[in-house]
Amino acid sequence: DAMVIQNPRYQVTQFGKPVTLSCSQTLNHNVMYWYQQKSSQAPKLLFHYYDKDFNNEADTPDNFQSRRPNTSFCFLDIRSPGLGDTAMYLCATSRAGLETQYFGPGTRLLVL
Amino acid sequence: AQTVTQSQPEMSVQEAETVTLSCTYDTSESNYYLFWYKQPPSRQMILVIRQEAYKQQNATENRFSVNFQKAAKSFSLKISDSQLGDTAMYFCAFMKNFGNEKLTFGTGTRLTIIP
Numbered sequence: 001d002a003m004v005i006q007n008p009r010y011q012v013t014q015f016g017k018p019v020t021l022s023c024s025q026t027l028n029h030n031v032m033y034w035y036q037q038k039s040s041q042a043p044k045l046l047f048h049y050y051d052k053d054f055n056n057e058a059d060t061p062d063n064f065q066s067r068r069p070n071t072s073f074c075f076l077d078i079r080s081p082g083l084g085d086t087a088m089y090l091c092a093t094s095r096a097g098l099e100t101q102y103f104g105p106g107t108r109l110l111v112l
Numbered sequence: 113a114q115t116v117t118q119s120q121p122e123m124s125v126q127e128a129e130t131v132t133l134s135c136t137y138d139t140s141e142s143n144y145y146l147f148w149y150k151q152p153p154s155r156q157m158i159l160v161i162r163q164e165a166y167k168q169q170n171a172t173e174n175r176f177s178v179n180f181q182k183a184a185k186s187f188s189l190k191i192s193d194s195q196l197g198d199t200a201m202y203f204c205a206f207m208k209n210f211g212n213e214k215l216t217f218g219t220g221t222r223l224t225i226i227p
Contacts, residue, residue: 033215042203042218044217057214092157099162101215103157105156106155106156
């Protein structure tokens, strides 16, 4: 089945230790998104790729970076995680012009 | 900027009953899309239903239907014959017309179906 896959599902890291989260998709969608969802809150868009074009939200901290080496994969890099970065990170994809976004299961990140 | 408001943080209903979740939004756009997403305790976000603002007819998907009132900027979700598997967090979301891919979510309604 076509799907959005996120690895790892759970990640524990130390304060200030870089971490990378992975997203892959078999839907062949050209748009990929990263959302941050803190406990009991709505998902908040961090950035998205439209093909190879990177679109950063104005209020996304510089600490968060992303890479998209090919259509299928997208990575979220947190360069120096702080305690406030503890959250669920959701990857989503869509085909431009079709609006509907399809979400992966998320990576739950805990920063100690 | 667009805002989405869900005024019911939590709701519960008996199995097989009908429940309506409320959502209002604020926008100056005339063309846009509205969505209801479901996030069960396993936490994968799933699309429940979508509505194009230019369509007057309310969207329906099996037991799920919406009441879209464009002038009032209201977009409620009705779940008929509720089932235990409907227990989840429900998010209402807004997207401007093609050209801006950003989803703006409401704060969610936690729905519990009681056996």
